[in-house]
Amino acid sequence: MLALWLWATIDGVGSARQLDRLCRNHLIYRWLCAGVSMNYHSLSNFRLRIWRFGTLLAQGVASMVDAGLVSLDTLAQDGLRVRAGAGAVRSAGARGLMS
Numbered sequence: 001m002l003a004l005w006l007w008a009t010i011d012g013v014g015s016a017r018q019l020d021r022l023c024r025n026h027l028i029y030r031w032l033c034a035g036v037s038m039n040y041h042s043l044s045n046f047r048l049r050i051w052r053f054g055t056l057l058a059q060g061v062a063s064m065v066d067a068g069l070v071s072l073d074t075l076a077q078d079g080l081r082v083r084a085g086a087g088a089v090r091s092a093g094a095r096g097l098m099s
Contacts, residue, residue, distance in 0.1 A: 009057060
């Protein structure tokens with residue numbers, strides 16, 4: 001799965017759902033899956049649960065760039081959602097926005 005995430009990052013993909021679609025529809029990603037069925041839950045869990053995932057991914061991308069194998073015109077952002085701190089009551093009107 002690290003190879004999938006590495007290739008996805010180089011392609012500018014940072015979302016587990018988007019990577020899941022690519023694994024089903026894109027020849028290169030299907031080849032990287034080697035016939036193993038992927039879903040976005042397993043891809044996301046792998047990314048979240050593997051110790052040092054971000055470090056490994058960054059090192060892999062940096063090595064490929066240093067070797068001249070890829071150029072990063074588009075960088076993938078992490079597809080994790082972050083919950084907003086403001087609730088509906090707090091930002092309901094102009095007074096809520098000003099406070």
